[in-house]
Amino acid sequence: MSVAVTSPAKPGDATSKAMDQTRHRTPGIGTTGSTVGNFGRALLPLVVPVLLLAAWQVASVSGALPPRILPAPLAVVAAAKALIVSGDLWRHLSVSAARAFLGLAVGGGIGFALGLLTGASKWAETFLDGTVQMLRAIPNLALLPFVIIWFGIGEEAKTFLIAFGVFFPLYLNTYHGIRSVDPDLVEMARAYGVRGAALFWHVLLPGATPSVLVGLRFALGSMWLTLIAAEALAAQSGIGYLTTTAREFMQTDVVLVGALLYALLGKAADTAVRLLERVLLRWQTARASN
Secondary structure, X not given: XXXXXXXXXXXXXXXXXXXXXXXXXXXXXXXXXXXXXXXXXXXXXXXXHHHHHHHXXXXXXXXXXXXXXXXXXXXXXXXXXXXXXXXXXXXXXXXXXXXXXXXXXXXXXXXXXXXXXXXHXXXXXHHHHHHHHHHHOOOHHHHHHHHHHHHOOOHHHHHHHHHHHHHHHHHHHHHHHHHOOOHHHHXXXXXXXXXXXXXXXXXXXXXXXXXXXXXXXXXXXXXXXXXXXXXXXXXXOOHHHHHHHHHHOOOHHHHHHXXXXXXXXXXXXXXXXXXXXXXXXXXXXXXXXX
């Protein structure tokens, strides 16, 4: 049985020229197609929200959806515009953001520090982790009567509730991140004489950073959820105060503006952490590409 062997095309052959022309044409076509495809994929997540908004507006205009139950989207936009023009939106937004990030700094800082301690020390884990796990089982709102007794209804109470809510996600993920560092990597570093603070900064902390950032994302979600309950505690300003006052006067469009503000703040905070992940975890991408 004879097998036909096809010799590679020579530079001067017609087949070679056709292949060269195809190679020259393909990138342009591929680039245009990929650009259109990427643009289409970017628009796909917007299809459902746009359809829901259109159906919502039609139902409101036709009277099928009464304004007292759910105002029309255009009415919500008008209410947001009025709040912006009056300056009330920025005033309440700045107060809420200050409360939220103060609670995050306090509770998240303590959770991060304790997570590092219990993750790096067996003795600290033995003495502290069991107590932390018991406290984690207590719902935030169950502490509300005690918070009023301890701190009254001032800013300290709101800060405590937010700090309590963000403490556990950062603690657990920091602890898990330290314990998840490859033991062989730690032993190799010690074999090269890396110990103490140098071992922590150059091996343990970089290895735990991905888990810590996951904990930060969970903490930010808990922060905004706890802020809603905290600002319902006799607040005189903030998004929670704005929505509570609007609810008493049946201003459902303003209530919906407040709810959308919480959603946008949560999304913006999560996006900021994801961008931070790209910056701090570039070494992971570089290692994966090698």
